Amino acid sequence: MASGVHAAADGVAALGISAGAGEWAEPCPALRRNLHLLSHDQVELAKMLLNEGQGHLFEHWPEPGVDDDKKKNFFDQVCRLNSSYPGGLAAYIQNAKKLLADSKAGQNPYDGFTPSIPSGEVLTFGDDNFVSLEAAGVKEARNAAFVLVAGGLGERLGYKGIKVALPRETTTGKCFLQHYIESILALQEASCKMEANAIRRSRLLL
Template sequence: LGDNFNLLSPQQQDLVKTLLDNGQSHLFNNWPAPGVDDAEKKAFFDQLVLLDSSYPGGLVAYIKNAKRLLADSKAGTNPFDGFTPSVPTGETLAFGDENFIKFEEAGVREAKRAAFVLVAGGLGERLGYNGIKVALPAETTTGTCFLQHYIESILALQEASSEGESKAQIPFVIMTSDDTHGRTLELLESNSYFGMKPTQVTLLKQEKVACLDDNDARLALDPKNRYRIQTKPHGHGDVHSLLHSSGILKVWHDAGLKWVLFFQDTNGLLFKAIPSALGVSSTKQYQVNSLAVPRKAKEAIGGITRLTHSDAHAYHSKF
């Protein structure tokens, strides 16, 4: 790095020192002296600061977590050692029966205290479609796209939940990515948000994380640009840290909201079950509730299990 170090802001200098202390000296090998490629160097440090700010605990935490996971993988460590699986407790509902309707009515009443979060960072490439998945038709009769279907379903819940009262607006958050953010916003704006007020809708863009070059968790440089770190999407779990870091959760809490419903981008039947699932959560005072369909033996779908650790802690996990 040499004299280039003196070109950095105090924040960037601290970050560089931390990276050097964590095995990332290769990022700065054979850099030319100040005055050469200065604009590219500045862009590189701007990217480092962005990557550092978009991961809980920063790049150091990301590198340390990666080293631990890579070491465990190399050693063949089973992350489920000490856990005993079991069938989780819950409520089995048959669509339209008396029990279903009871919970559905409770869920509709509770919807005015809920917010909805759509995880929509992916494209439809696996489906042979180059656009955003929420723009795909949810059904062929009218060609209504998934995003329109979701918004109209939320608005219907909003209407039913506020009967006889002043209408509460149900907040709707969409987690996007670099691939989907602009196109999602364009789809909303060109269709007047499908009837929802623009102030109800918040788009949170998921930032990418650094790629790793080897089992020592060295950050991977772009082979075509020495001043650029390769990045990749970080997965759906980012939605929780995004909601927290954006301050939205505090706004919802202060507004008296109680429930956050997470769902994914192409599940057209989902809203037929969401009111009853919310009703189960409300009636039984669940802190967390997952919605699933029964899985038959050898069926190629995921399932939810309860994992109880020898230290008595219990978790629900999807497989």
């Protein structure tokens, strides 16, 4: 055990972290014992997490030499998350705390606004008005452009790709992206057929 402690001290010293400089980690002994495993950038991320009250993330970290790869992988993930959110994870945590506090206090961000029913058409599927408006929409679709939003990764679903690449149903395994594109192409064909000589020269923008 003594040799492990000395090795940790030597590692911390090699990073330029003196015994006093690591005092910020004293509230979290498990993290402090593992500081020598971390790069300078990872140490800064650890400081940020402690400053934001996230010390519980390190409470059950084992001694140095046990699951060290998992500890480094944890900080690799923290680094990616920190760089992907405007203002970093500190801003994310602070914003989350504020939203939760506002919710607990019953504060409504829409206070002062008066809801109203928007003007528009109320359609009944299949009636004459519906059929007429649908035909007008199909005709004008030739002049439309479609933008498909990827929607981020499906990591929470245990999937590493983009969400629209997930299967829409299990019978054919067709993904959402394929379904959307096929629907747009079908709309393109229907729209072009409504205009003479338009079939070959009109393409919906995607």
